Amino acid sequence: MNSKISFQNVTKTFDLKDSVFTALDDVSLEIEDQEFVTVVGPSGCGKSTLMGMAAGLVTPDGGQVEVDGAPVTGPGPERGVIFQQYALFPWLTVRGNVEFGLKLAGLSAEERRKRAEQAIDLVGLTDFADALPKTLSGGMKQRCAIARAYAVDPEVLLMDEPFGALDALTRVQLQDQLLDTWTQQKRTVMFITHDVDEAVYLARRVIVMAARPGRIFRIIDVDLPYPRTEEMRLSPEFAQLRNEVWHAVYHQDEPQDAVAA
Amino acid sequence: MAVITAPENEKATAKSAPVRGRKRRVRPIVLNLIALAIGMVIWNVGAALAMIGDLPGPGDVASRTGEMIGDGQLFENAWASLQRVFLGFLIGNAVAIPIGFLMGWYPVARGLLEPYIQFFRTIPPLAIIPLAIVLMGIGETPKVFVIFIAAFMATVVAAFQGVTNVDRTLVNAARVLGASDGVIFLKVVMPASVPFLLVGMRIGLGSAWATVVAAEIMGAESGVGQSMMQAQTYYDMPTIVVGVITIGVIGLVMDRLLLLAERRLTGWQETR
Numbered sequence: 001m002n003s004k005i006s007f008q009n010v011t012k013t014f015d016l017k018d019s020v021f022t023a024l025d026d027v028s029l030e031i032e033d034q035e036f037v038t039v040v041g042p043s044g045c046g047k048s049t050l051m052g053m054a055a056g057l058v059t060p061d062g063g064q065v066e067v068d069g070a071p072v073t074g075p076g077p078e079r080g081v082i083f084q085q086y087a088l089f090p091w092l093t094v095r096g097n098v099e100f101g102l103k104l105a106g107l108s109a110e111e112r113r114k115r116a117e118q119a120i121d122l123v124g125l126t127d128f129a130d131a132l133p134k135t136l137s138g139g140m141k142q143r144c145a146i147a148r149a150y151a152v153d154p155e156v157l158l159m160d161e162p163f164g165a166l167d168a169l170t171r172v173q174l175q176d177q178l179l180d181t182w183t184q185q186k187r188t189v190m191f192i193t194h195d196v197d198e199a200v201y202l203a204r205r206v207i208v209m210a211a212r213p214g215r216i217f218r219i220i221d222v223d224l225p226y227p228r229t230e231e232m233r234l235s236p237e238f239a240q241l242r243n244e245v246w247h248a249v250y251h252q253d254e255p256q257d258a259v260a261a
Numbered sequence: 262m263a264v265i266t267a268p269e270n271e272k273a274t275a276k277s278a279p280v281r282g283r284k285r286r287v288r289p290i291v292l293n294l295i296a297l298a299i300g301m302v303i304w305n306v307g308a309a310l311a312m313i314g315d316l317p318g319p320g321d322v323a324s325r326t327g328e329m330i331g332d333g334q335l336f337e338n339a340w341a342s343l344q345r346v347f348l349g350f351l352i353g354n355a356v357a358i359p360i361g362f363l364m365g366w367y368p369v370a371r372g373l374l375e376p377y378i379q380f381f382r383t384i385p386p387l388a389i390i391p392l393a394i395v396l397m398g399i400g401e402t403p404k405v406f407v408i409f410i411a412a413f414m415a416t417v418v419a420a421f422q423g424v425t426n427v428d429r430t431l432v433n434a435a436r437v438l439g440a441s442d443g444v445i446f447l448k449v450v451m452p453a454s455v456p457f458l459l460v461g462m463r464i465g466l467g468s469a470w471a472t473v474v475a476a477e478i479m480g481a482e483s484g485v486g487q488s489m490m491q492a493q494t495y496y497d498m499p500t501i502v503v504g505v506i507t508i509g510v511i512g513l514v515m516d517r518l519l520l521l522a523e524r525r526l527t528g529w530q531e532t533r
């Protein structure tokens with residue numbers, strides 16, 4: 001198997017006041033190199049916790065998480081993370097934010113500037129390179145966060161509901177842009193969303209999770225070729241897949257092959 | 262739906278609001294000048310009718326101010342007080358910032374130091390003066406010491422709060438880009454704490470200024486407070502009032518300067 005990210009029987013519990021909460025119960029998942037997977041599921045089913053383990057921000061209580069065959073022991077620049085709340089450093093300009101990781105990588109000022117410019121250009125923020133985050137709209141902030149992650153050229157992109165707070169129009173634009181850059185430069189992407197449309201449009205596989213305890217409920221293959229287009233989004237095949245995912249997310253207590261046929 | 266589109270609308274509303282407001286409102290500076298003029302009239306009438314004992318009128322105070330500027334007394338007094346404030350304020354902040362950061366960063370440091378900070382915080386610095394004079398004599402040391410305490414208390418709490426209020430996602434964002442704990446502290450925690458620090462410093466400076474004058478009144482060789490105390494023994498009312506005004510003006514100027522620094526250094530903050 002050519003797994004880039006491998007979750008092997010991972011378990012995570014949180015100690016509450018007088019009980020133990022099982023956030024993830026024996027979750028196993030293999031994500032292939034250069035694969036684009038999306039993760040959907042009801043709120044609180046452990047999506048962020050699962051991704052946090054791949055990022056090295058959350059330690060599993062049981063099982064193992066491996067990236068490139070090596071156990072994850074902490075965060076690292078080869079795994080870029082994009083948060084829903086943008087998480088831009090508000091005292092740095094767009095350029096300063098994008099250069100942050102490059103500085104840590106020990107690049108020269110000249111090299112930093114060049115790489116940052118490329119990343120900023122890629123997300124279409126060139127005119128705002130010297131702007132502070134507070135002057136940017138939500139969509140522009142998220143573009144900046146994406147540029148910051150891209151700049152250090154990670155092999156893995158972990159995205160936790162990155163477009164969740166954006167309006168529908170901006171969201172669709174950023175989805176296409178994300179797929180564009182992904183086709184140009186294939187990375188392994190694990191993308192969490194609560195938007196069923198988005199999950200189907202982006203992914204080769206949709207991982208549907210269930211809550212209490214957090215676990216993988218179903219995995220749905222999306223047999224649509226890349227590049228994805230607007231026609232595809234409006235096609236009957238797409239509608240069929242969307243129904244299937246919708247059913248898996250919102251009707252977990254009903255038989256699952258009812259709509260699939 | 263409105264919630265989702267809000268970020269895109271932010272700028273538009275922020276721009277149009279002041280334009281609409283400006284037309285209706287009278288310029289605040291005009292109101293300020295009117296208030297000042299009314300105050301002067303009331304003061305003048307009050308002094309002329311001897312309503313509050315022997316309160317000197319604005320004329321007497323103005324001419325005494327002129328005299329005190331002329332013979333350099335005013336400047337000398339103010340400088341003596343300011344020197345004490347700056348020294349105590351500088352040492353206070355130099356000690357408070359590392360200690361506050363330490364408390365915010367290391368739970369052990371917090372556990373050890375917090376009881377003392379919380380306890381001494383409730384004591385007005387002035388209440389330390391008698392003790393400080395007995396322990397340190399009547400020279401400069403006890404005065405600078407109480408100012409140190411005033412500045413220290415305000416800043417240490419602010420630095421500590423600054424660290425504990427740092428957004429966890431910012432720390433995580435730095436970690437996933439490869440930042441070590443040291444880098445996170447220098448490049449994320451410290452800049453994120455600046456707004457808290459400056460608020461603490463402003464409170465500390467106000468408190469230090471109040472404390473120095475009181476300390477001088479309790480006994481000193483020089484300073485604005487000392488000059489007022491001396492004037493009191495001679496029943497020199499205009500000099501006392503000049504002292505009161507000097508204290509107010511210097512306090513206001515210092516506060517405005519720090520406010521200016523705050524605006525410049527924390528302009529990156531999202532407006533709430």
Ligand SMILES: Nc1ncnc2c1ncn2[C@@H]1O[C@H](COP(=O)(O)OP(=O)(O)O)[C@@H](O)[C@H]1O
Nearest residue numbers: 014021023042043044045046047048049050214
């Ligand atoms: N640090 C924590 N302490 C206690 N409970 C937590 C903690 N982090 C997450 N949880 C709980 O674990 C569950 C899964 O959280 P999360 O992974 O954030 O879910 P999702 O991202 O799918 O909404 C939630 O019920 C949440 O309340």
Ligand SMILES: [Mg+2]
Nearest residue numbers: 047048049160
């Ligand atoms: Mg989540």
